[in-house]
Amino acid sequence: MEGVGELATKMLVIVGPTGVGKSALAMRLAREFDGEIIGADSRQIYRLMSIGTAKPTEADRVAVPHHLVDIIDPNERYSLALFLRDAQDAIHNAKITPIRLPIVVGGTGQYVWGLLEGWQVSSTKPNAKLRERLELRAEYEGVGALYEDLRRLDPEVAARVDGRNPRRVIRALEIFHSTGDDARADVNRVEERPRKIPPDYDALILGLTMERRALYERIDERIDAQIAAGWLAEARELRERGYGLAGSKRGMAALSGLGYGELMRHLDGEMPLTDAVQRIKYRTHRYARQQYAWFRLSDERIRWLEAPLRDAVFTRLIEDVREWLRS
RNA sequence: GGAGGGAUGGGAGAGUGGCUAAAUCCACCAGACUGUAAAUCUGGCGCCCGACGGGCUACGCAGGUUCGAAUCCUGCUCCCUCCA
Numbered sequence: 008m009e010g011v012g013e014l015a016t017k018m019l020v021i022v023g024p025t026g027v028g029k030s031a032l033a034m035r036l037a038r039e040f041d042g043e044i045i046g047a048d049s050r051q052i053y054r055l056m057s058i059g060t061a062k063p064t065e066a067d068r069v070a071v072p073h074h075l076v077d078i079i080d081p082n083e084r085y086s087l088a089l090f091l092r093d094a095q096d097a098i099h100n101a102k103i104t105p106i107r108l109p110i111v112v113g114g115t116g117q118y119v120w121g122l123l124e125g126w127q128v129s130s131t132k133p134n135a136k137l138r139e140r141l142e143l144r145a146e147y148e149g150v151g152a153l154y155e156d157l158r159r160l161d162p163e164v165a166a167r168v169d170g171r172n173p174r175r176v177i178r179a180l181e182i183f184h185s186t187g188d189d190a191r192a193d194v195n196r197v198e199e200r201p202r203k204i205p206p207d208y209d210a211l212i213l214g215l216t217m218e219r220r221a222l223y224e225r226i227d228e229r230i231d232a233q234i235a236a237g238w239l240a241e242a243r244e245l246r247e248r249g250y251g252l253a254g255s256k257r258g259m260a261a262l263s264g265l266g267y268g269e270l271m272r273h274l275d276g277e278m279p280l281t282d283a284v285q286r287i288k289y290r291t292h293r294y295a296r297q298q299y300a301w302f303r304l305s306d307e308r309i310r311w312l313e314a315p316l317r318d319a320v321f322t323r324l325i326e327d328v329r330e331w332l333r334s
Numbered sequence: 335g336g337a338g339g340g341a342u343g344g345g346a347g348a349g350u351g352g353c354u355a356a357a358u359c360c361a362c363c364a365g366a367c368u369g370u371a372a373a374u375c376u377g378g379c380g381c382c383c384g385a386c387g388g389g390c391u392a393c394g395c396a397g398g399u400u401c402g403a404a405u406c407c408u409g410c411u412c413c414c415u416c417c418a
Contacts, residue, residue: 025372048372049370049371049372049373050372060372084369084370085369085370086369086370086371087368087369087370087371088368088369089369090369091368091369114372115371115372116367116371117367117368117371118371120368121368124368126368127368128368128369129368129369130369131369132369133369133370138370150375169366169367169374169375169376171375171376172366172367172374172375172376173374173375174367174370174371174373174374174375175367175374175375177370178368178369178370181369202368203368259370260370260371260373263370263371263372263373263374264372264373265372266372286360289360289361290372291372292361292362293361293362293372294372296362296363296364297371297372298372300364300365300366300367301367301371
């Protein structure tokens with residue numbers, strides 16, 4: 008057991024709902040322990056979308072190396088599999104040359120646990136054309152029709168897929184079709200791979216939390232501040248560059264994030280700004296709630312800290328981390 | 335002063351004699367989640383009970399009609415629009 012500890016890659020992980028102050032804590036710890044920050048955030052990856060995604064500031068990024076932020080354009084696609092690859096690379100690189108402590112920080116639960124638990128993801132890549140076709144069919148005939156297909160083609164997979172969730176059913180069909188009709192030989196089939204292979208990480212997972220009401224207030228204040236900081240102009244700029252809502256009803260993945268869609272609809276004259284902002288606040292509340300489903304207060308792996316971190320607590324944390332690094 | 339319209343659950347808003355504790359949306363609470371994840375999907379959401387069943391209280395207020403009313407009638411209160 009001692010040997011494993013020596014070999015394992017030590018890293019810090021900071022999780023918690025949106026707006027609790029994960030980034031700020033990450034910066035303090037990075038400074039303290041000569042760390043590199045690795046974003047586990049599915050929205051900060053997009054260039055040109057900074058205010059709305061509450062990206063780390065330029066100053067912070069100069070002071071501490073950040074990874075997985077600003078890596079693709081808004082019209083490009085990203086996914087769990089890509090994140091896993093990129094994050095693993097970033098962690099690996101932090102451990103060579105000037106050795107630094109990787110600090111994974113982000114609110115995207117799927118990314119965080121996928122990385123820490125070593126999820127084995129199907130290698131079947133997204134097939135945009137197929138998805139579009141199936142989505143259209145789901146809309147006209149209902150998800151039920153697609154699910155029927157799946158049941159007919161691959162009952163085993165169908166049994167473990169949520170037949171009411173179009174995204175899931177479509178992905179399952181996508182995997183099925185990518186390998187031809189002989190699904191039996193498909194090494195990509197979900198149940199024929201190990202679900203997860205625990206990576207050799209020794210992660211100290213820190214969770215930041217806050218009483219619900221206070222969190223909502225803080226979120227609302229932050230959104231007002233983002234608007235004041237020019238979020239609307241950023242949305243307009245995005246649209247002018249061609250990354251707008253136009254075309255497909257839902258637009259590109261980047262715009263499915265909180266706020267940008269609402270702001271663009273306001274720019275299109277569909278609703279007053281105050282309504283758009285209120286909608287953003289509510290959606291963000293809901294998002295924060297969802298995050299608690301990934302990061303449970305009862306999860307023993309997470310060391311939870313009460314959000315406005317008191318100095319004494321921070322000092323204590325520094326000591327504990329230092330000791331943990333030595334162990 | 336006159337003529338109309340309206341008051342429904344935290345909010346918006348259906349319902350116009352029984353199928354209604356009351357559609358739907360939002361808020362809120364909970365859950366799922368393995369290449370779209372800030373996405374997508376699911377459940378709950380008056381109160382109480384040993385709760386796949388039952389009880390109580392509910393649609394501005396008070397009374398009435400009816401076997402039965404959020405729904406019909408009367409009065410009252412408040413709100414809105416138009417005329418003066």
